[in-house]
Amino acid sequence: MKANRARWPIARMARLLGVSTSGFYAWLVREPSQQASSDALLLARIRTLHASSRGTSGAPRIHAQLAREGMHVGRKRVARLMRMAGLCGASRRRWPRTTRQRAGARRAPDLVRRHVQR
Structure with a gap:
């Protein structure tokens, strides 16, 4: 309400928020x-x-x-x-959990002969 009081009337904001206008003005002067x-x-x-x-x-x-x-x-x-x-x-950095293939690296030979489609 304090931030918008130049834009909207205090009475209207108080009615919409369900508080009293006197309560708002009392809150303004109250110490923390x-x-x-x-x-x-x-x-x-x-x-x-x-x-x-x-x-x-x-x-x-x-x-x-x-x-x-x-x-x-x-x-x-x-x-x-x-x-x-x-x-x-x-927080500490987490190391990458995936293995990446180097550029230009050879594939390991398929010793089991699995016939994997690539």
Whole structure:
């Protein structure tokens, strides 16, 4: 509603969303909740740890680092904040699982005489 209030009347948006207009205006001046402010502080620390690892640490490693520092937060909370901030760890590359034939390589002789159609 806040983003679209220049385009649409607040009363119409409130009616369509099933909320009161007074509730919207009360929400505008209300301070952030304790969890929201705590999440902001935690996200700042997560960003610092993620940057110090050059973007390689994911949620499990950052959670472990926070636990070593004495911050007791849940791994899923760390993962949620990282996901919302667009932070992700680097994963190892998987080797190709298919075998490719070199260009110009000879075929192995068919010792079993299978008569395979190619």
